[in-house]
Amino acid sequence: MSLRPFPRLFMLLHLTAALVAAVPVSSSSAGGVNSTSQPIDATFARRLPQALIIGAKKSGTRALLAFICMHPDVQAPGPEVHFFDRNYHRGLDWYRKRMPASLPSQLTMEKTPGYFISESAPSRVHSMNPDTRLVLVVRDPVTRILSDYAQASANAAGGSSRRRNRRNRRRKNRRKHRRRQAGRRGSSIKPIESLAFRSRPGNGSQPELLEVSANWTAVRIGEYARHLANWLAVFPRQQILVLSGERLVADPGAVMEELQRFLGLELIITGRHFYFDRRKGFHCLKKAGRRGKPRCLAGNKGRRHPNLAPELIRRLRQFYAPKNREFYAMTGVNFGWPEL
Structure with a gap:
């Protein structure tokens, strides 16, 4: 019996799966949050996520999703969907259509860091599925502020790498839009000192305080x-x-093992799949096979943080110290963030 037809059959099945994934889901006429729709196929279908990365912003959520998506049993949409904080009125059918097609054995996962600080998101997620598994990545809140401000500054200036703009037309168009928006409100944002602090008038002998x-x-x-x-x-x-976002940077393999166990996945991504890129300054996933490419973060990661006076850093740490200790007690984890 000839084995030659089987490669052709495999190619056809692969192409069919790709085409099915591109077919939009037929929506019902209800359109509300509790409305339902027929799946693309009884086996290969768009499914609501069973797990969410809910935050926190600028703590490593993008890296975490990029790494876990290398697992064969995980599917995730591309950009942040913002369903539970901004687009909830569009209904579950709309949300489902943003998910990639998957097999019943696969896990669909979505990441939107804005969910963590949304007061409405928890009950909305619970309404969708009370068994949803939630993943939260956190880092030193003071360092997180500096990273957040660095990104906001880059966005206000219209983005960074012109070489990437030439390689990717879609990103170029998005940056042009941001530049136009920045031009309307000024080409830069306020200094971080004026955003993170405010003056409190003194009285008599007491000087003005920040x-x-x-x-x-x-x-x-x-x-x-x-x-x-x-x-x-x-x-x-x-x-x-x-x-811990700091641990994700220092030991991504250990964090990925912990995440896979939490999600009930087969332990596939481990420390041996990572290497430290000295030029980039962070870990990357090793390439798969001879023609594969290593999975690294985009070049805009690792932006230079703004210089903030040591006294202002100290005030931020004092502000967060009791809040951090409360967080340690709630989670049972002492992250050891500086308090001075």
Whole structure:
């Protein structure tokens, strides 16, 4: 019996799967959050996510998703969907259509860091599926502020790498749009000092003081205990995996093993799949096979952080110290972030 037809059959099956994934799901007429739709196929279909990376912004969520998506049993949409914080009114059918087609044995996972600080997201996620597994990545909140500001500054200036713009037309068009928007509001954002702090008038012998501006979003995101409490009011603690962003950078293999166990996946991605890229300054996934490419973060990662006076850094650390200790107690993990 000739074995020659089988490669052709495999190619046809692979092509069919790709085409099915591109077919939009037929939506029902209801259109509400609780509406349903028929799957693409009884086996290969778009499914609502069983797991979410909910945050925190600028803590390593993008790297975590990129690494876990190398697992053959994980599927995830491309950009952040923002369903539970911005697009909930569009309904579950809309959300389902943003998911990639998957097999019943695969796990669909979505990442939107904005979910963590949304007061509405926890109950909305629970309404979709009370068994949803939640993943939270956190880092030193002071360092997180600096990283957040660095990204905001780059966006206001219209992005960074012109070489990437030439290679990717879509990214170029997006950056052009950001430049136009930045031109309308000014080509740069305010200094970080004026955003992170506000003056408190003195009285008589007391000089003017600077206090942390708790209303600035970049500051609020780092109040992890406050936001986690909203999720723990709806989900049990064992359903939320809290990971260290610092550990993800230093030992990604160990973090990926912990994540795979939490998600109930076969342990495939381990430390032996990573290497440290000295030029980039962070770990990358090794390439698969001779023609594969290593999986690294984009070149805009590792942006230079703004220089903030040591005294202002100290004030931020003092502001977060009691909040961090509360977070350690809630999670049972001492992340050891500096307090001075």
